[in-house]
Amino acid sequence: MKKVVKFGGSSLASAEQFKKVGDIIRADKDRKYVVPSAPGKRHSKDTKVTDMLYSCYELAEEGKDFKKELAAIKERYQEIIDGLSLALSLEDEFKEIEKNFKAKAGSDYAASRGEYLNGIIMANYLGYEFIDAATVIFFDEHGEFNAEKTHKVLRAKLKETERAVVPGFYGAKEDGTVKTFSRGGSDVTGSIVARAAHVDVYENWTDVSGFLVADPRIIYKPEVIEVITYKELRELAYMGASVLHEDAIFPVRKEGIPINIRNTNKPNDAGTWIVGSTCQKSKYTITGIAGKKGFCSVILEKDMMNGEIGFGRKVLQAFEDNDISFEHMPSGIDTMTILVHQDEFMHKEQSVVSAIHRLADPDHIEIEADLALIAVVGRGMKSSRGTAGRIFSALAHANVNVKMIDQGSSELNIIIGVKNEDFEVAIKAIYDIFVEVRL
Numbered sequence: 001m002k003k004v005v006k007f008g009g010s011s012l013a014s015a016e017q018f019k020k021v022g023d024i025i026r027a028d029k030d031r032k033y034v035v036p037s038a039p040g041k042r043h044s045k046d047t048k049v050t051d052m053l054y055s056c057y058e059l060a061e062e063g064k065d066f067k068k069e070l071a072a073i074k075e076r077y078q079e080i081i082d083g084l085s086l087a088l089s090l091e092d093e094f095k096e097i098e099k100n101f102k103a104k105a106g107s108d109y110a111a112s113r114g115e116y117l118n119g120i121i122m123a124n125y126l127g128y129e130f131i132d133a134a135t136v137i138f139f140d141e142h143g144e145f146n147a148e149k150t151h152k153v154l155r156a157k158l159k160e161t162e163r164a165v166v167p168g169f170y171g172a173k174e175d176g177t178v179k180t181f182s183r184g185g186s187d188v189t190g191s192i193v194a195r196a197a198h199v200d201v202y203e204n205w206t207d208v209s210g211f212l213v214a215d216p217r218i219i220y221k222p223e224v225i226e227v228i229t230y231k232e233l234r235e236l237a238y239m240g241a242s243v244l245h246e247d248a249i250f251p252v253r254k255e256g257i258p259i260n261i262r263n264t265n266k267p268n269d270a271g272t273w274i275v276g277s278t279c280q281k282s283k284y285t286i287t288g289i290a291g292k293k294g295f296c297s298v299i300l301e302k303d304m305m306n307g308e309i310g311f312g313r314k315v316l317q318a319f320e321d322n323d324i325s326f327e328h329m330p331s332g333i334d335t336m337t338i339l340v341h342q343d344e345f346m347h348k349e350q351s352v353v354s355a356i357h358r359l360a361d362p363d364h365i366e367i368e369a370d371l372a373l374i375a376v377v378g379r380g381m382k383s384s385r386g387t388a389g390r391i392f393s394a395l396a397h398a399n400v401n402v403k404m405i406d407q408g409s410s411e412l413n414i415i416i417g418v419k420n421e422d423f424e425v426a427i428k429a430i431y432d433i434f435v436e437v438r439l
């Protein structure tokens, strides 16, 4: 058995956290490849090292003095090194970083030093080999991740390395310049390493015990999801549930490697398993609920719309011409509704409306703002009757007016549109009916 273990910033924020991580890795000899993030916040008012690096580099780029800021970053690492009693000095590394900052090596280079230095400490602490991600993770000249080359080079390297630390978040372009993934990208590195090493499990260690059935800011202590499929996760993540970087599932998905989300502070919790497919039913018919506020609906009416071939295309053309993507498009016989993000749509509203008039000539257009969308997701919905019924009677009892309903034919999710102000009440009502009142 082989496992990749990725640790997030809060798991590596201090020497104390590093010790927990060391214990976790040593407790299982299968944990052979380690992907660390940069040190995160030690407490709620603290600053992540990545953010410190970005602001320090900003000064360097403006030609200002950045000594104090760089010293503060060095201090964060020194605290960890001292706390772990390591005979390691990052003196030369920091000289090099200072030189490269002065030479304006770029903000990606700057940010990447967070995981680079943490990787060096981690490798020293564990006695594992350190592999600089810039030598095994590649981006093309446009900055797009080069999956093929990375897989080939990384696979060959890991084949000859029994145990290694590969820092997360960055790699290098063809010309050697450092490039990062988007924020939170160490999750992606973990997935890439898992695929290249053909491991059995990708363990992603963070500060929560897995994905929750609903947002804890709305539901008091929601239950943890035990097993979720990649597809369900995509649906929930898109609607705002975030624990994992959204691109992190693609590399492992190719190989069918499961991801296990675990809690560094509660290592005995089983966490959440993210899998390709499963015969395990979710505990409550639904797997999770997520949602977002800030949508707008554009409602069109036109007599005999149904018979007019090309009407939908013309309407969507008006959105495309204004560079606006749409979220949902429920339709009736003579009506059609387009749901869009309000902040994207707002300042282009009149231009879209006139384009619709010009291209599709509807009888009437109405715009409704301040809507929220809620996704109720569950692979179990396909095989159980009455799910929609339960959702809508719960919403009716909670006095929530449903503005829109959309259920894909995959029956994996039901999307419900409500007014922004009903959002929290609606989520509570749905959670209660499935999780609290079990049938």
Ligand code: ASP
Residues within 6 Å of the ligand: 008, 009, 037, 038, 048, 050, 051, 114, 168, 169, 182, 183, 184, 185, 186, 187
């Ligand atoms: N350190 C980077 C960030 O703060 C990447 C990561 O933690 O995954 O976004």
